Amino acid sequence: MKILEVVGLGKKFDGFEAVKDVSFSLESGEVLAVIGASGSGKTTLLRCLNFLETPESGKIIVKGKTIFDAESQTGYSDSQIRKNRLHFGLVFQSFNLFPQYTALKNVTLACELLARSEPGFKMDKVEILAGIEGNAREILDSVGLSDRLNHYPHQLSGGQQQRVAIARALALHPDILCFDEPTSALDPELTGEVLKVIRSLAAKQTTMIIVTHEMSFASGISDKVIFMDEGAALAQGSPKEILCDSSNARIQAFLRKIDVADGE
């Protein structure tokens, strides 16, 4: 079954089209890599999916249900948007961990707040909170941080911070996890540990959309690649089709540039 369908998504900033008529779909467990030059709209696309931006056109359909339709007459209330957002998780380039909380609390906070708003919370408070903490410990363990639970973000390396951020997003069990250049704020020797975590998620059939400049990583992990150019999804296909065999001049130029940069 298709877990995500995006149809004709568009976003303008003061008349400038940052994302133009982007359509794609994902099967459950698939990994989509989004590549493209700086300013081609990759981040904006992810932000639209997570409703940090409101698209002007298009539809977002998750598991057969239309959660966003720009043509909708009624619009969407804050609480609807909040609910729809939970289908997606987003890992930021700059981590954005909460500095006043430990790694563990960073992961549990949102779950606790959500649980609190459920009607039966007061009755089983202790159990629910224990369940949330157990879940968080498990997830932090799976990203290799079981010995860093009580560290504050500033006491962690960049790679560890990004892994906490991944755990934080995973804790809410999103249907689709999005990554915006998860390793580009890291020193080269720290990217490996983060990429390894993302690979292990792919092995566990996590549906993911990954914006990345790491071409070998993208081609290794993804089932599909979208090449963005000036806001449009210029080409999409298997990693082989886009990254190896494409005859498109813009893609070739882009890949050549990346190669040169990597060679330096």
Next chain:
Amino acid sequence: MLLDVTKNLLEGFAVSCQIFGGTLVFGIPLGLLVAFGSMNRWAPFKRTVKAEGRFASVLRSFKPIAFIVRVFIWIIRGTPLLLQLIVIFFGAAILIGHAVFDRVTAAIVTFSINYACYFAVIFRGGIEAVPKGQFEAGLVLGMTRAQIFTKVTLLQLIKRIMPAMSNEIITLVKDTALARIIGVTEIIYYGYRYVTAQALIWPLFYTGVFFLAFVGALTLLFAYIERKLDYIKIL
């Protein structure tokens, strides 16, 4: 004699403390409200005005609530507190025909409004300095705006504004003396009475000691809070 002076000064000091405490209790929440008002983004003409040109574009970005609040801040910060005390106490009484507030209440009301405007500017600076990514991370995790403010932004905000707030609060301790203009018998009123009535100077210095001790205690308190917040390293 010393005992007598101490008793009188303590009486005045209690009044000063009332004004001080009242201003913090009412001024800080009011300041937060004013801060949010000054950042309000409601722009009613954003979508309705379609015309081209400079005037239309100014109109489109016009935010009435933020504008009114900012004008209010300008007036309050731009006029002397002394004048505001007189206007609120006597002005209100003249307009209505009888005294509205007792003197201490009038002082607390005026001080709260006045300090709220200074606090508001500090709060706004603090809120704007918390990186947008913190807010967005909260949104993406399904939190409400209120939850993000109380659980994510607030503590970082408090940490950022502590130095500026400690300045304002220490200034407030000494500004309470201005309430004397509307006949509030705060501590300096008593100290001054010894000079005029009995030509005694030492009670004045004794008055100063009260201020020094109080500000000293506050300084220790602020240092303690800053130490408590030291574990937050803003990234």
